[in-house]
Amino acid sequence: MSLTADPPNGTVPATGGTLTHNLVNGGAEKLVFKVRSSNNTEYRVKPVFGFVDPGASTPLEITRLAGPPKEDKMVVQFAPAPPDATDPAAAFAAVQPAGNVTIPLSATAPAAEAPPAAPPPQ
Helix, strand or coil, X not given: CCEEEECXXXXXXXXXXXXXXXXXXXXXXXXXXXXXXXXCCCEEEECCEEEECCCCEEEEEEEECCCCCEEEEEEEEXXXXXXXXXXXXXXXXXXXXXXXXXXXXXXXXXXXXXXXXXXXXC
């Protein structure tokens, strides 16, 4: 059982933006996951709960709202999905997390504009 994030980390402007990561199931069993954030003020994630079939991937959309530049992370907890599960939130509540994947996120300040060039000497 293995779950990875592709890409494994992300950088987004502190002024806001959207990142897409794929959760990739490299194992032979269906997984259920829940995404936790170190910063619920500036970040939104879709979906919060989901399934990833064996050998498949599921997109994860991370949206950064405007805020101060800082380092944060998303932690994706996962476990084997119950065989008859159809609701990922209920399925995740019924299992014990078996592992997690951490996606480091960096919200960066915009680059400072260079001052205008001095006019050439006369």
